[in-house]
Structure formats: structure tokens, C-alpha cells
Amino acid sequence: MNxxxxxxxxxxxxxxxxxxxxxxxxxxNVSKSYGAxxxxxxxxxxxxxxxxxxxxxxMIGPSGCGKSTLIRLLAGFEKPTAxxxxxxxxxxxGPGRDRLVVxxxxxxxxxxxxxxxxxxxxxxxxxxxxQNRGLAEYLLEKVGLSAFRAKYPPQLSGGMQRRxxxxxxxxxNPDVMILDEPFRGLDCMSKELxxxxxxxxFEESHRTNFFVTTDIDEAIFLADRLLIMSxxxxxxxxxxxxDLPRPRRLAxxxxxxxxIAVKMEAxxxxxxxxxxSFSGGSKAASxxxxxxxxxxxxxxxxxx
Amino acid sequence: MxxxxxxxxxxxxxxxxxxxxIFVFLVLWEVxxxxxxxxxxxxxxxxxxxxxxxxxxAWYGLLGDPGYWQSWYMSxxxxxxxxxxxxxxGIPLGLFMAVNKTFHGIVFPSFEVLRPIPPxxxxxxxxxxWPTQELSIAFVTFLGAFFTIVINVLGxxxxxxxxxxxxxxxxxxxxxDVFRRVVLPATLPSIVVGSAVGMGITWEVVVxxxxxxxxxxxxxxxxxxxxxxxxxYVGGSYEQIVVGMISIGIAGFVCSELLRKLGGYLTxxxxxx
Ligand SMILES: Nc1ncnc2c1ncn2[C@@H]1O[C@H](COP(=O)(O)OP(=O)(O)O)[C@@H](O)[C@H]1O
Ligand SMILES: [Mg+2]
Numbered sequence: 002m003n004x005x006x007x008x009x010x011x012x013x014x015x016x017x018x019x020x021x022x023x024x025x026x027x028x029x030n031v032s033k034s035y036g037a038x039x040x041x042x043x044x045x046x047x048x049x050x051x052x053x054x055x056x057x058x059x060m061i062g063p064s065g066c067g068k069s070t071l072i073r074l075l076a077g078f079e080k081p082t083a084x085x086x087x088x089x090x091x092x093x094x095g096p097g098r099d100r101l102v103v104x105x106x107x108x109x110x111x112x113x114x115x116x117x118x119x120x121x122x123x124x125x126x127x128x129x130x131x132q133n134r135g136l137a138e139y140l141l142e143k144v145g146l147s148a149f150r151a152k153y154p155p156q157l158s159g160g161m162q163r164r165x166x167x168x169x170x171x172x173x174n175p176d177v178m179i180l181d182e183p184f185r186g187l188d189c190m191s192k193e194l195x196x197x198x199x200x201x202x203f204e205e206s207h208r209t210n211f212f213v214t215t216d217i218d219e220a221i222f223l224a225d226r227l228l229i230m231s232x233x234x235x236x237x238x239x240x241x242x243x244d245l246p247r248p249r250r251l252a253x254x255x256x257x258x259x260x261i262a263v264k265m266e267a268x269x270x271x272x273x274x275x276x277x278s279f280s281g282g283s284k285a286a287s288x289x290x291x292x293x294x295x296x297x298x299x300x301x302x303x304x305x
Numbered sequence: 306m307x308x309x310x311x312x313x314x315x316x317x318x319x320x321x322x323x324x325x326x327i328f329v330f331l332v333l334w335e336v337x338x339x340x341x342x343x344x345x346x347x348x349x350x351x352x353x354x355x356x357x358x359x360x361x362x363a364w365y366g367l368l369g370d371p372g373y374w375q376s377w378y379m380s381x382x383x384x385x386x387x388x389x390x391x392x393x394x395g396i397p398l399g400l401f402m403a404v405n406k407t408f409h410g411i412v413f414p415s416f417e418v419l420r421p422i423p424p425x426x427x428x429x430x431x432x433x434x435w436p437t438q439e440l441s442i443a444f445v446t447f448l449g450a451f452f453t454i455v456i457n458v459l460g461x462x463x464x465x466x467x468x469x470x471x472x473x474x475x476x477x478x479x480x481x482d483v484f485r486r487v488v489l490p491a492t493l494p495s496i497v498v499g500s501a502v503g504m505g506i507t508w509e510v511v512v513x514x515x516x517x518x519x520x521x522x523x524x525x526x527x528x529x530x531x532x533x534x535x536x537x538y539v540g541g542s543y544e545q546i547v548v549g550m551i552s553i554g555i556a557g558f559v560c561s562e563l564l565r566k567l568g569g570y571l572t573x574x575x576x577x578x
Contacts (some may be wrong), residue, residue: 055553067505096474096475101476104472107470108468108472110490125473125482
């Protein structure tokens with residue numbers, strides 16, 4: 002299972018690891034709407050939370066609750082309608098090298114090989130140095146793509162593309178890594194493999210990470226802190242500290258009592274939010290939902 | 306090893322099929338052309354076309370004629386001149402229109418008004434505007450490829466996924482770097498397609514322009530393949546008309562094939578694995 006962590010010490014010793022800055026992002030009363038007047042749509046409403054330094058913060062929420070929108074705000078591609086976002090006390094006003102976003106779908110450059118994609122950032126900043134070239138080799142090894150260095154993205158599998166993208170982001174040594182459902186659409190097996198690759202990368206540096214997902218198992222496996230989103234307009238409903246030991250391995254995470262407790266807690270909140278969106282504010286629908294959940298609860302007790 | 310592979314690819318199933326198809330086509334053509342002699346009545350259309358054997362004989366006779374090769378040379382030169390000019394002007398123009406809104410706003414309206422005018426409609430005006438006949442033919446040829454190239458480059462550059470720009474930007478790319486390492490390679494496939502289509506149009510246009518303008522001032526068969534065909538028609542040599550037509554077919558095919566090869570070489574990521 003943990004093949005990725007076995008043969009890396011050799012490469013690691015002669016590659017000086019870059020220093021990781023302990024950065025923190027504070028989201029303060031942020032709102033975001035699109036359109037105006039009659040067509041105004043509020044996607045995020047008075048949302049506040051902290052992405053703590055040196056931690057892997059995972060945000061989970063139903064689709065369409067505004068997670069990607071929030072990420073565009075964090076990245077600085079768009080501006081909030083109200084409220085502020087601060088990185089280490091400095092207000093974020095636009096995109097910057099200190100935050101790197103890994104997108105929902107692959108954004109690897111199809112015209113560059115895996116290796117050239119990873120070296121894009123260093124070359125863009127005229128830092129095609131020996132150290133960075135060594136780091137590229139190290140990362141290729143670390144994400145298991147050394148043999149695919151000369152392939153173009155369309156020639157890689159979905160999981161390989163995602164790993165290449167992780168490496169391409171990591172080499173730039175951002176203060177904060179931001180990931181928007183990076184493993185969505187992968188099959189179950191490659192997804193679990195990705196969790197181990199990714200948490201391995203995190204555990205190595207404890208860089209501040211913000212990870213958005215809709216998958217509860219993924220969230221619990223990865224998170225130090227778990228933020229649970231409400232329905233649209235998005236807000237953080239609940240924060241759960243996931244104090245499972247690291248390094249995390251699939252073999253034990255899902256047998257852990259604490260992990261199961263967190264999962265139940267998170268699911269019950271998500272379930273409530275999902276029900277709210279299902280009834281959509283209509284009285285009749287919410288009555289129906291209530292009656293239905295009572296009935297299924299009764300059925301459950303009858304079974305036992 | 307290599308020769309074995311070459312033999313294998315030369316005699317592959319698809320190549321064999323192509324050879325057989327062409328052979329059958331030639332036989333049908335031969336039979337059709339000679340239908341009057343053989344069956345006593347001409348087949349419709351093909352009964353008035355010289356048979357391929359006669360064309361081959363005429364062609365063989367022309368192989369030693371410097372005038373014939375001069376026609377090839379003249380047409381190729383004009384095509385290359387017009388096509389290269391269209392690329393040199395068209396590619397930067399398309400790219401610049403894609404990245405600069407103001408420039409796009411100024412140039413695009415006039416471009417869109419001029420674009421639908423068929424290149425051949427420019428022939429008379431072109432003859433009046435340009436001092437030499439040679440320049441007017443080259444200009445019309447240029448127009449043939451120009452609009453196609455510009456519209457392809459513009460479309461290609463405008464449809465680049467915005468996430469590529471966002472990634473590049475957040476990895477610390479300067480504007481020039483984004484242009485060089487994102488916009489340019491992302492547009493390359495459209496440049497290749499636009500050029501290939503443009504090249505085809507160029508051959509269509511040059512031949513027609515040579516026929517209309519009377520072949521660039523030189524007398525005899527020195528005025529390009531278009532003039533060669535026209536001259537053969539006037540001189541009543543139907544075999545030579547067909548030789549001229551096939552020559553143009555070959556020339557266009559070779560040019561397109563070379564472009565496709567070059568394009569494939571420039572865009573390795575589009576190749577099948
Ligand atoms: N640029 C936009 N203009 C209008 N509505 C948008 C825009 N971007 C997102 N939305 C709306 O915001 C909501 C949340 O979208 P998104 O942030 O992508 O959700 P998530 O990532 O949580 O699935 C959706 O209903 C979507 O229609
Ligand atoms: Mg999303």
C-alpha cells in the first residue's frame with residue numbers, strides 16, 4: 002500500500018528541501034453574489050473561518066454550495082462582494098505566488114511533457130536552477146511518475162494526471178496549497194492511492210493546505226480540521242478537529258473509533274443540510290421530508 | 306529491419322486498397338474515353354475526355370519541355386509567396402486580435418466585411434492596384450490564405466481554457482511568458498489547421514488568377530500551371546489540359562502532405578500514443 006514512501010529516502014538526502022512558511026488564511030464575514038437586481042444570486046453569505054497554519058483543513062459540503070466560488074476568492078481570481086480574506090494578516094487582492102490552486106479538472110498544459118509541466122513554475126520565474134531540477138526529479142519519484150516524465154498529459158491516466166498536477170504545484174513551494182476536489186472522477190482504487198500520495202506529501206512538510214471535497218471518507222482520511230458547509234448560500238456550519246494519528250494509512254484509519262464517530266457526526270449534519278435543500282423552503286415538501294425521516298427512523302428501530 | 310518495416314508499411318492493406326482503387330478508376334476512364342471507337346457511341350461526359358494512355362503519352366512528351374517545368378516553377382513560387390506572406394502577416398494579426406481587446410475592436414469589423422469577398426473578385430482591382438501582373442497574382446493568392454489563417458488563429462487563441470491562464474499566473478508567469486509558453490502552443494493546432502486549409506485555397510486561387518490575368522506577362526507556357534491549362538485549351542490540346550489538371554492535383558497534394566507532416570512534428574502532444 003505505501004510503496005510511495007519506501008524508496009524516497011535515497012533521493013531525498015541529496016535534495017535540499019525548501020523551507021515552508023507557516024501561513025494562515027482568515028476568511029472574515031465574506032459574501033459573494035453574482036448578477037444584479039432581479040437576477041442576483043447569493044452564493045456565499047457571511048462566511049467566516051480560519052485555515053490554520055501547518056494544518057490540512059478540509060471543507061466538505063454538498064455540490065453547488067459555493068465551494069469552488071470560495072476557492073476563486075481565496076485564489077484572488079475574483080473579489081468578495083463583502084468581507085475580507087487575509088493571508089498572514091495581509092488582505093488578498095489578487096492572484097499571487099503565495100497561494101497555489103489545483104483545480105477540479107486537470108489544468109496540466111497538454112503541450113508539455115510531465116517533466117516540463119512540473120518545471121513550468123521554476124522556469125516562469127527564471128529559477129531553472131540545479132536545486133529546482135533536483136526537486137523536480139524528487140517530486141516525479143515521489144508521485145510515482147519517473148517513468149512517465151516524457152509523456153504528454155493526454156497519454157497519462159486520470160490518476161497520473163492528478164499526481165503530476167500535485168507535483169507541479171508543490172515545486173513552487175507556495176505558502177498555502179488550495180485544492181478543489183482534485184480527485185473527483187477517479188475510480189475508487191486510484192482515489193485511495195491518491196489519498197496516500199497526497200497525505201504523504203503533506204506529512205513531509207506540514208505546509209498549510211486547504212482541500213475541498215464532497216467525499217466524506219476522503220475528508221476524514223485527510224483532515225486535521227474538517228469544515229462542514231451549509232447549503233447555498235454557503236456558510237461553515239460546523240468545525241470538527243480530526244485528531245487521528247499521522248502518518249495515515251488506509252489500513253487503520255477506517256477502523257478507528259474516533260474516525261467512525263467523526264464520520265457519523267459529519268454525516269448527520271450533511272444529511273440535515275441535504276434535507277433542507279430537498280424541501281427547498283416549501284412547507285409541504287418539508288412536512289413530507291419530516292414525515293419520511295420519522296418513518297424510516299421507526300423502521301430502523303423495528304429492525305433492531 | 307528498417308527495410309522490412311518500410312516494405313510492410315508500403316504494402317499495407319490500406320495502401321494496397323488505394324492502388325487498386327486508382328487502377329480501377331483509370332481502367333474505367335480508359336474504357337469510357339474509347340467507348341466511341343469500341344462500342345460506336347460516346348459515353349456521356351467521359352466520352353469526350355482524352356483517355357489516360359493518351360494523357361500519359363502527352364505527359365511523357367512534356368517531361369523534356371522546359372516550358373512545362375517553368376509552369377510548375379512559376380505557380381509554386383506564387384503559391385509560396387502568397388502563402389508565406391499570409392502566414393507572416395496573418396498569424397501575428399490573429400494572435401494580437403485575440404489578446405488585445407482594443408485592437409480587436411478596431412480591426413475586426415473591417416476584417417469581417419472584407420472576409421466574405423471571394424479572392425477571385427479581387428482580381429480586377431488587384432490588377433489595377435499593383436504595378437506588375439506578378440504582384441497582383443501574388444496578392445490574390447495571399448488573400449486566399451490570409452483570411453482563413455487569421456480566422457483560425459483568432460478562434461484558436463480565443464478558446465483557450467481560462468484555467469491555463471490562472472495556473473500560469475499563480476505559478477509566477479509574466480505576461481510575455483504566458484504568451485510564449487501558453488498562448489502560442491495552445492494556438493499551434495489551430496495555426497496548423499488554418500495553414501493547411503489556407504494552402505488548399507491558395508492553389509485554387511493561383512490557377513484561376515493565372516487564367517484570368519493571362520499568366521504574368523511571359524508569353525508561351527511560362528505563365529504557370531493555370532496559364533498552361535488555358536493555353537492548351539486555346540491550342541486545342543485536350544491531353545495537355547488533363548496533364549495540367551493532374552499536375553495541379555499533385556502539387557496541391559504534396560504541399561498539403563508536407564504541411565501535415567510539419568504540423569504533426571510541431572504538435573507532438575496530439576499524436577496517438
Ligand atoms: N460566475 C457565476 N455566475 C453566476 N452563478 C455562479 C457563478 N459561479 C458559480 N455560480 C453559482 O454558484 C453556485 C455554487 O457554485 P460552485 O461554487 O461551483 O459550487 P460547488 O463548487 O460547491 O459545487 C452554483 O449554483 C452556481 O450556479
Ligand atoms: Mg466545485
